[in-house]
Amino acid sequence: xxxxTQLGSHVSVSEGALVLLRCNYSSSVPPxxxxxxxxxxQGLQLLLKYTSAATLVKGINGFEAEFKxxxxxxxxxxxxxxxxxxxxxxxxxxxxxxxxxSYGKLTFGQGTILTVHP
Amino acid sequence: KxxxxxxxxxxxxxxxxxxxxxxxxxxxxxxxxxxxxxxGQGLQFLFEYFSExxxxxxxxxxxxxxxxxxNSRSEMNVSTLELGDxxxxxxxxxxxxxxxxxxxxxxxxxxxxx
Numbered sequence: 001x002x003x004x005t006q007l008g009s010h011v012s013v014s015e016g017a018l019v020l021l022r023c024n025y026s027s028s029v030p031p032x033x034x035x036x037x038x039x040x041x042q043g044l045q046l047l048l049k050y051t052s053a054a055t056l057v058k059g060i061n062g063f064e065a066e067f068k069x070x071x072x073x074x075x076x077x078x079x080x081x082x083x084x085x086x087x088x089x090x091x092x093x094x095x096x097x098x099x100x101x102s103y104g105k106l107t108f109g110q111g112t113i114l115t116v117h118p
Numbered sequence: 119k120x121x122x123x124x125x126x127x128x129x130x131x132x133x134x135x136x137x138x139x140x141x142x143x144x145x146x147x148x149x150x151x152x153x154x155x156x157x158g159q160g161l162q163f164l165f166e167y168f169s170e171x172x173x174x175x176x177x178x179x180x181x182x183x184x185x186x187x188x189n190s191r192s193e194m195n196v197s198t199l200e201l202g203d204x205x206x207x208x209x210x211x212x213x214x215x216x217x218x219x220x221x222x223x224x225x226x227x228x229x230x231x232x
Contacts (some may be wrong), residue, residue, distance in 0.1 A: 035219070041209055043122070043223035090161065103174040104166025104212065106221060111135035111160065 006109035023091030122224035143211030150192040
């Protein structure tokens with residue numbers, strides 16, 4: 001079974017400061033990992049994904065994440081926060097090409113609400 | 119290219135009623151998944167359809183059902199609504215016929231059950 005743990009339900013940073021959102025996963029097969037962002041009253045937008053290629057993944061809006069198998073982590077970072085980054089962020093895991101029970105199914109963490117102060 | 123479209127965006131029902139939600143995937147996407155999002159349980163997988171067939175389902179009671187049409191559009195139905203069914207229901211579509219995991223989400227249908 002897969003699971004995702006996001007450490008910290010709320011993270012607050014100042015504009016221009018480093019953003020670090022933590023995600024640890026558990027998976028019985030090589031995982032695919034994702035970060036999604038959700039703005040109020042909207043759906044989820046994909047920020048970036050890891051699918052067993054490069055371990056450092058760059059996404060949209062200046063975000064990046066590093067897959068560390070030994071630590072079972074996939075933390076999301078951004079060097080300099082912007083006010084527009086305020087949103088809820090979700091880490092998710094898929095069983096990749098395991099087929100069957102993986103079709104269409106992502107297991108999400110509980111989300112981290114990012115607040116950016118001026 | 120248009121994104122995933124869900125209708126209606128907002129709806130209010132009373133306990134015991136049923137509801138049908140609609141989802142039009144991105145053109146060319148053949149896989150459609152449904153998720154329920156609530157403050158307490160977070161995002162939970164309901165089911166996935168591909169080529170009009172349900173390939174995968176989550177742990178929800180039989181009151182939750184879905185279907186997919188030949189044009190890949192999908193509907194989900196919830197019968198005998200309960201207060202706990204109040205949630206944001208998200209539809210997502212995917213291009214690949216094997217799971218790459220990347221899903222494209224609609225803006226959701228927010229259901230309130232009174």
